[in-house]
Amino acid sequence: MARGLVGTIGSAVTLAVTVFICARGVGSAGIPPFGPLLDPVQGAAAAVRYADLPRSEAQQITSLGANVRVLFDTRGVPHVYASNTRDAYRALGYAIARDRYFQMELTYRAASGTLTELVGARALSLDKEARRLGLGWAAERKWAALDTTSEGRRAMQAFADGVNAYRATMTPASTPIEYKLLGATPMAHWEPRYSVYLLMRMALTLAYNPDDLRRTRVAALVGRDAANALFPRNAPIQEPIQPVPGRTAPREEWVAIPAPGAPDTSLLAPASAASVLEHTALAMPGAEQTGDALGSNNWAIAPTRTASGGALLSGDPHLDLSLPSIWYEAHLVVKDSLDVYGVTFPGSPTIVIGFNKDVAWTFTNTGGDVADYFLEEVDNPTLPTKYRLDGAWQQLVPRIETFHNPAGRQVGVDTVYYTHRGPTTNENGRLLSFRWTAHDASNELDGFVAATRARNVQDWQQAMLPYKAPTQNMLVADRNGTIALRSLGEYPMRRNGEEGSYVRDGRTRASDWIGMLPVDDMPQVMNPAQGFIVSANQQPFDPRVVSRYIGSNWPDPWRALRINEILRADDKVTPERVRQMQMDPLNVRARMIAPYFVRAAERSGNASLGTAAKMLRDWDYRYSLPAQAPVLFEAAMKRAIANTWDELRATPGTPPIAVPASYVYLELLRDSTSIWWDDRRTAGTTETRDALLADALATAFDSLTVTLGPVGLPWEWGLTGGINVRHLANLPGFSREHLAVTSGYGTIAPASGANSTHGASWRMIVELTKNSRTAWAIYPGGQSGNPASRRYDDRLEKWRTGQLDSLVVPESEAAFAQSRLLSILELRP
Amino acid sequence: MFFLAAVILFVAAEFVIGWWTLPVIGLVLGLVGARRKGVSVQVGVAAVTAWLTLFGWTALQGELGIFMHSLAVSMKLAPVMLLAVIVALPVLMASAAARLGAGLRPESSAVTPS
Numbered sequence: 029m030a031r032g033l034v035g036t037i038g039s040a041v042t043l044a045v046t047v048f049i050c051a052r053g054v055g056s057a058g059i060p061p062f063g064p065l066l067d068p069v070q071g072a073a074a075a076v077r078y079a080d081l082p083r084s085e086a087q088q089i090t091s092l093g094a095n096v097r098v099l100f101d102t103r104g105v106p107h108v109y110a111s112n113t114r115d116a117y118r119a120l121g122y123a124i125a126r127d128r129y130f131q132m133e134l135t136y137r138a139a140s141g142t143l144t145e146l147v148g149a150r151a152l153s154l155d156k157e158a159r160r161l162g163l164g165w166a167a168e169r170k171w172a173a174l175d176t177t178s179e180g181r182r183a184m185q186a187f188a189d190g191v192n193a194y195r196a197t198m199t200p201a202s203t204p205i206e207y208k209l210l211g212a213t214p215m216a217h218w219e220p221r222y223s224v225y226l227l228m229r230m231a232l233t234l235a236y237n238p239d240d241l242r243r244t245r246v247a248a249l250v251g252r253d254a255a256n257a258l259f260p261r262n263a264p265i266q267e268p269i270q271p272v273p274g275r276t277a278p279r280e281e282w283v284a285i286p287a288p289g290a291p292d293t294s295l296l297a298p299a300s301a302a303s304v305l306e307h308t309a310l311a312m313p314g315a316e317q318t319g320d321a322l323g324s325n326n327w328a329i330a331p332t333r334t335a336s337g338g339a340l341l342s343g344d345p346h347l348d349l350s351l352p353s354i355w356y357e358a359h360l361v362v363k364d365s366l367d368v369y370g371v372t373f374p375g376s377p378t379i380v381i382g383f384n385k386d387v388a389w390t391f392t393n394t395g396g397d398v399a400d401y402f403l404e405e406v407d408n409p410t411l412p413t414k415y416r417l418d419g420a421w422q423q424l425v426p427r428i429e430t431f432h433n434p435a436g437r438q439v440g441v442d443t444v445y446y447t448h449r450g451p452t453t454n455e456n457g458r459l460l461s462f463r464w465t466a467h468d469a470s471n472e473l474d475g476f477v478a479a480t481r482a483r484n485v486q487d488w489q490q491a492m493l494p495y496k497a498p499t500q501n502m503l504v505a506d507r508n509g510t511i512a513l514r515s516l517g518e519y520p521m522r523r524n525g526e527e528g529s530y531v532r533d534g535r536t537r538a539s540d541w542i543g544m545l546p547v548d549d550m551p552q553v554m555n556p557a558q559g560f561i562v563s564a565n566q567q568p569f570d571p572r573v574v575s576r577y578i579g580s581n582w583p584d585p586w587r588a589l590r591i592n593e594i595l596r597a598d599d600k601v602t603p604e605r606v607r608q609m610q611m612d613p614l615n616v617r618a619r620m621i622a623p624y625f626v627r628a629a630e631r632s633g634n635a636s637l638g639t640a641a642k643m644l645r646d647w648d649y650r651y652s653l654p655a656q657a658p659v660l661f662e663a664a665m666k667r668a669i670a671n672t673w674d675e676l677r678a679t680p681g682t683p684p685i686a687v688p689a690s691y692v693y694l695e696l697l698r699d700s701t702s703i704w705w706d707d708r709r710t711a712g713t714t715e716t717r718d719a720l721l722a723d724a725l726a727t728a729f730d731s732l733t734v735t736l737g738p739v740g741l742p743w744e745w746g747l748t749g750g751i752n753v754r755h756l757a758n759l760p761g762f763s764r765e766h767l768a769v770t771s772g773y774g775t776i777a778p779a780s781g782a783n784s785t786h787g788a789s790w791r792m793i794v795e796l797t798k799n800s801r802t803a804w805a806i807y808p809g810g811q812s813g814n815p816a817s818r819r820y821d822d823r824l825e826k827w828r829t830g831q832l833d834s835l836v837v838p839e840s841e842a843a844f845a846q847s848r849l850l851s852i853l854e855l856r857p
Numbered sequence: 858m859f860f861l862a863a864v865i866l867f868v869a870a871e872f873v874i875g876w877w878t879l880p881v882i883g884l885v886l887g888l889v890g891a892r893r894k895g896v897s898v899q900v901g902v903a904a905v906t907a908w909l910t911l912f913g914w915t916a917l918q919g920e921l922g923i924f925m926h927s928l929a930v931s932m933k934l935a936p937v938m939l940l941a942v943i944v945a946l947p948v949l950m951a952s953a954a955a956r957l958g959a960g961l962r963p964e965s966s967a968v969t970p971s
Contacts, residue, residue, distance in 0.1 A: 036960025043953040067876035068911035076919035761930030816924040
């Protein structure tokens with residue numbers, strides 16, 4: 029009897045524990061709720077049943093004006109055939125939500141600082157950072173300022189209708205796998221304003237570049253002259269976006285880098301430099317640390333230089349690569365009104381990069397100086413309530429930020445103080461306020477919506493005028509053969525022609541911006557005599573030609589140099605040649621720097637460097653998969669840079685507070701005896717360039733020999749480099765890692781080195797002739813966000829090897845080839 | 858017969874309602890089959906049979922094996938561990954519930970052959 033009772037009680041306990049763990053999981057132990065997760069019908073396995081699109085499906089969106097047919101082609105691209113544009117956006121919202129709902133929520137939450145509501149307190153620091161940067165605050169301001177009758181706002185509303193119509197159909201079985209793993213519930217509604225948050229997220233990615241903070245920190249270590257030279261206003265190699273008539277080669281203008289000087293903390297008076305030096309959370313890594321991968325390329329070729337006699341446009345924005353991709357491909361058709369194809373961000377209601385019947389367009393990041401930090405004087409460093417402005421105290425406006433977990437319990441609270449400039453951050457009692465163009469009221473979507481209907485380049489440029497941030501090099505071509513680029517967006521102007529190079533004095537309004545650069549003064553070009561336009565994030569103006577300040581410390585020009593070099597040598601360019609260019613493995617950075625290593629090795633008299641020097645000497649500077657020299661070169665560069673910039677370490681053993689661009693390194697290489705070559709750790713010895721380079725090469729060679737073995741197969745770039753395309757939530761099973769690519773830091777298709785996570789996020793070529801439009805494109809991933817779907821990563825291998833898909837662009841349902849049809853979605857009011 | 862009925866009941870309940878019917882059905886089957894020898898084992902095996910039947914049904918509709926392998930990697934589990942959890946979970950819940958159910962009936966000590 030007693031035994032039976034014990035058994036019964038034991039069973040009850042076992043049952044209770046098992047059911048509890050299955051239902052709730054054990055968050056602290058990383059155990060998810062196994063019950064709903066492993067349920068064979070509604071759990072993770074259900075993803076398999078939703079992997080393929082149904083052959084046909086009918087759904088309802090009550091706000092539709094008329095039926096909409098969505099035909100999915102065999103690449104999973106929805107072709108929306110609607111009778112009005114708003115219905116088209118509704119259908120697009122439905123289609124994107126069906127494929128990417130988790131991504132939409134994650135991106136929105138990252139921008140709004142509400143990730144804790146999805147994943148709990150572990151995201152608190154990320155959320156606090158987003159809110160301290162004022163992302164949500166700015167999105168709310170932008171939304172509130174939108175004209176309720178504007179096309180952009182109506183598009184967001186229509187898009188949200190479609191998203192929410194899909195959300196209403198979501199069942200436990202069809203819920204994305206990520207929610208099941210997190211034990212989370214998908215958010216109940218997609219609000220129209222969430223699309224604005226996504227734009228803020230892109231602004232953060234592309235336009236948050238606090239060069240002033242970086243330069244101020246460097247000046248506090250090595251003085252202002254050195255800081256200005258290490259993070260210069262102008263690149264020493266000029267191949268500007270706005271071409272210089274008659275110039276057929278890059279212009280070089282090298283200067284000597286002044287020796288490190290006395291620390292300059294005058295800019296921070298009356299506060300000390302320490303607060304800014306400690307301001308690591310907002311510090312941006314230098315160019316050599318991030319590599320060259322967060323940028324973009326685009327180029328357009330006029331009919332006079334193409335084989336077909338039409339205009340050719342190429343674009344490949346370089347962004348963080350993820351699964352699912354940052355992009356979603358779609359085609360929207362409204363008879364006699366709209367026929368636009370391209371990619372959009374999941375959450376944005378219209379095509380961002382693409383083409384219509386007459387015009388094609390794409391973007392690269394301009395990287396202008398669109399943000400300034402101001403050191404404020406406050407009444408109470410520990411609990412500030414006022415800041416001084418022109419001698420009078422002004423009230424700081426507190427904004428209480430609260431953070432909640434998925435259950436609605438508060439998990440954190442933060443107070444962000446605002447000055448008239450924007451949000452502030454408090455570092456050891458010193459308040460820095462932040463002024464950023466992306467915080468300003470704007471309506472970028474009005475521009476995008478209108479641009480999709482443009483009939484020619486002029487129309488398109490006119491439509492985009494409302495665009496403010498982030499500043500973009502907007503390249504456009506049309507069927508008439510016009511090619512043009514304008515670096516559009518808000519560029520702040522400062523009093524007396526000042527530049528935003530350093531943290532500014534917040535105590536006076538004289539430090540504030542006085543307006544924005546007029547459109548006519550922005551970098552731009554239309555139908556240049558050279559017959560092509562190239563932008564690859566390089567300095568837009570040659571300062572010898574146009575001296576106005578729009579930014580500094582420009583990204584390296586290596587990609588721009590190579591693209592211009594190829595285009596100058598070819599006056600019968602074909603789409604196939606453009607495709608090859610997008611994957612061109614030659615690295616101009618290596619071509620200009622590697623010979624210094626070779627000469628240093630030869631001069632060293634060190635016979636053991638013979639093999640290493642020969643590898644670099646015999647190299648054609650191509651990052652092809654079997655090449656071995658890139659592995660050695662990159663390893664040697666890494667060591668050389670680390671040993672060279674030891675002066676930029678705040679304390680020995682810590683990473684440099686910033687690393688100059690590689691063109692600055694090349695500038696330094698021209699001065700063999702510069703004091704910057706000296707390694708301060710070796711007291712009594714003064715190193716020279718050649719000694720440092722030879723040592724870096726020898727150390728890199730020896731280290732590689734230890735890790736990879738003797739020079740041979742394991743040294744091949746294709747085996748040691750590689751790009752990682754990780755799942756959005758960094759789930760390893762749903763990520764694709766170590767993809768061998770002909771990319772490196774400086775090649776046209778960039779990567780920041782081995783294990784890079786950035787690269788060409790979308791490659792597109794469009795050929796526009798009088799009578800036709802033909803397009804090819806690809807992105808790394810697939811249309812579906814469901815890891816069980818073939819469409820999750822079906823494009824990845826093609827992307828890796830540089831192939832493009834030929835795009836299907838049927839103007840009507842009748843023109844849609846049955847052989848290309850995968851699925852039909854019928855949406856009814 | 859009891860076993861087959863249990864499997865069908867589990868399949869139907871899980872299909873329509875979900876995983877949490879495992880303990881509920883297990884409890885009911887324990888109460889009903891309290892006099893059977895080894896009822897908790899029978900119910901546990903029936904539950905896992907139903908569970909695997911439903912996984913088999915899903916596998917017919919796509920590449921379940923590959924996906925579950927990726928899922929295991931994402932959960933930082935060896936795939937065989939995930940499989941073990943998938944098998945253990947219904948057995949544990951259903952058999953514990955059945956034993957509890959059987960224990961709640963005083964006459965459960967009287968055993969009849971199955």
